[in-house]
Amino acid sequence: MTKIITLTVNPAIDKSTKFSGLVAEQKIRCESPHFDAGGGGINVSKAIARLGGKSLAVFTAGGPSGELLQDLLKNESIDYQAITTKNWTRENFIAVDVLTNAQYRFGMPGAEILTEEANEILKQIEELKPDLLVASGSLSTGLGDGYYEKVAAVSRKIGAKLIIDTSGEPLKMAIDEGVYLLKPNVGELAKLVGVDALEIDQVDDAAHEIIAKGGCEIVVVSLGPQGAVLVTKDICEHIPAPAVQKKSTVGAGDSMVGGMVWALSTGKTLQEMLRWGVACGSAATMNEGTQLFKKEDAERLFAWLQKYGK
Ligand SMILES: Nc1ncnc2c1ncn2[C@@H]1O[C@H](COP(=O)(O)OP(=O)(O)OP(=O)(O)O)[C@@H](O)[C@H]1O
Numbered sequence: 001m002t003k004i005i006t007l008t009v010n011p012a013i014d015k016s017t018k019f020s021g022l023v024a025e026q027k028i029r030c031e032s033p034h035f036d037a038g039g040g041g042i043n044v045s046k047a048i049a050r051l052g053g054k055s056l057a058v059f060t061a062g063g064p065s066g067e068l069l070q071d072l073l074k075n076e077s078i079d080y081q082a083i084t085t086k087n088w089t090r091e092n093f094i095a096v097d098v099l100t101n102a103q104y105r106f107g108m109p110g111a112e113i114l115t116e117e118a119n120e121i122l123k124q125i126e127e128l129k130p131d132l133l134v135a136s137g138s139l140s141t142g143l144g145d146g147y148y149e150k151v152a153a154v155s156r157k158i159g160a161k162l163i164i165d166t167s168g169e170p171l172k173m174a175i176d177e178g179v180y181l182l183k184p185n186v187g188e189l190a191k192l193v194g195v196d197a198l199e200i201d202q203v204d205d206a207a208h209e210i211i212a213k214g215g216c217e218i219v220v221v222s223l224g225p226q227g228a229v230l231v232t233k234d235i236c237e238h239i240p241a242p243a244v245q246k247k248s249t250v251g252a253g254d255s256m257v258g259g260m261v262w263a264l265s266t267g268k269t270l271q272e273m274l275r276w277g278v279a280c281g282s283a284a285t286m287n288e289g290t291q292l293f294k295k296e297d298a299e300r301l302f303a304w305l306q307k308y309g310k
């Protein structure tokens with residue numbers, strides 16, 4: 001069986017609530033909060049589980065919020081390995097004003113990771129020897145922009161295929177080392193090739209440029225409501241996103257990566273992987289807030305894409 005590990009170096013507890021009317025200076029009464037485990041890799045693990053797959057979520061956890069993070073994963077029956085940190089896991093705050101339906105998302109900076117903790121993460125990944133490793137999300141302070149480059153070096157050493165979903169300098173440095181698959185959106189891809197913006201007809205060339213330089217083997221560029229493009233040395237295919245009743249796009253990117261990684265782990269072709277990614281991403285937009293997708297929605301959209309998504 002393909003061993004999948006997701007890595008979240010900067011996880012969070014997402015605390016969500018609702019209130020009625022945002023007024024300064026007054027006490028704003030909120031409903032009982034709902035707690036979710038958050039962070040790129042953790043979301044990818046949840047998406048894989050939703051499709052019936054298995055992965056091990058590796059993440060940092062510190063303090064009482066780090067304990068809660070682990071409890072939340074236990075409740076969802078997701079296997080995990082936590083690397084204990086001295087500093088506490090961050091908590092984000094998400095509040096919806098029921099009068100306007102506006103969602104306010106307050107993100108806290110990640111806890112600082114100490115050098116020995118950062119090294120411990122790399123050591124554990126090396127020992128776990130995954131077949132597929134998914135590094136997703138931002139980096140915590142203390143890790144330095146080159147941390148995913150180190151993860152890429154470990155992946156190469158143990159022969160793991162690294163799938164990376166992050167942005168900016170950390171992404172750029174990771175592809176200097178070389179990875180298996182990238183899932184940038186158009187903005188992230190533009191930055192990677194050093195331009196301000198890319199038009200849709202320039203996406204293929206930009207992805208080819210990265211592959212030609214040895215940055216990665218596969219690029220899946222996500223285009224939001226326009227779907228996604230798969231680019232390898234030999235393939236270039238665009239799949240439109242199915243029109244769905246969109247409620248919230250939060251978690252669409254992570255759901256897409258989850259769908260793609262699950263497809264890879266079950267031996268699907270790259271073209272099927274692309275369709276599973278788009279199906280899971282679009283299915284995620286049909287749900288409110290931080291909720292990912294329902295399996296039946298993803299399956300239905302995948303079947304539609306197999307038929308019509310050319
Ligand atoms: N409005 C939409 N309608 C239908 N599908 C969508 C929509 N927005 C996103 N998707 C689906 O989700 C996938 C990923 O979305 P997107 O390109 O926005 O990723 P992203 O920018 O990485 O998102 P995130 O902000 O979650 O990181 C798309 O390829 C598409 O399949």
Ligand SMILES: [Mg+2]
Binds near residue numbers: 185
């Ligand atoms: Mg994204």
